[in-house]
Amino acid sequence: MSTCNQEDRRSEAAEEPHSRAFSRRVIVGRGAAMLAGGSALISTIFPPRAAAASSKVPKAQAGYRDAPKGAIRCDRCTQYQPPTGCNIVEGPISPSGSCNFFAARTG
Numbered sequence: 001m002s003t004c005n006q007e008d009r010r011s012e013a014a015e016e017p018h019s020r021a022f023s024r025r026v027i028v029g030r031g032a033a034m035l036a037g038g039s040a041l042i043s044t045i046f047p048p049r050a051a052a053a054s055s056k057v058p059k060a061q062a063g064y065r066d067a068p069k070g071a072i073r074c075d076r077c078t079q080y081q082p083p084t085g086c087n088i089v090e091g092p093i094s095p096s097g098s099c100n101f102f103a104a105r106t107g
């Protein structure tokens with residue numbers, strides 16, 4: 001009787017490394033699936049185009065206004081992209097506008 005129990009324990013012990021490995025495989029597999037699902041969800045909520053649009057500074061934060069500040073004018077700035085664009089400030093800007101990020105063009 002006790003011999004049978006000892007054999008059962010031995011066979012369980014022999015199977016245990018396999019079941020641990022299987023559990024690890026299942027956990028790693030499920031973790032990878034959860035990560036893939038999570039990144040798909042994030043891409044759905046924040047599409048890449050929206051992320052690119054938000055890389056520019058809002059006009060209010062840049063201190064932008066549609067008028068020059070003395071010699072400071074967008075059409076004299078290194079960041080100006082004719083006719084109404086700016087490399088760092090969001091949205092259309094005026095060539096005669098100005099902001100706190102003005103950097104004079106040379107030459």
Ligand code: SF4
Nearest residue numbers: 074077079080086099
């Ligand atoms: S002054 Fe400001 S808004 Fe105008 S081009 Fe330069 S960085 Fe852009």
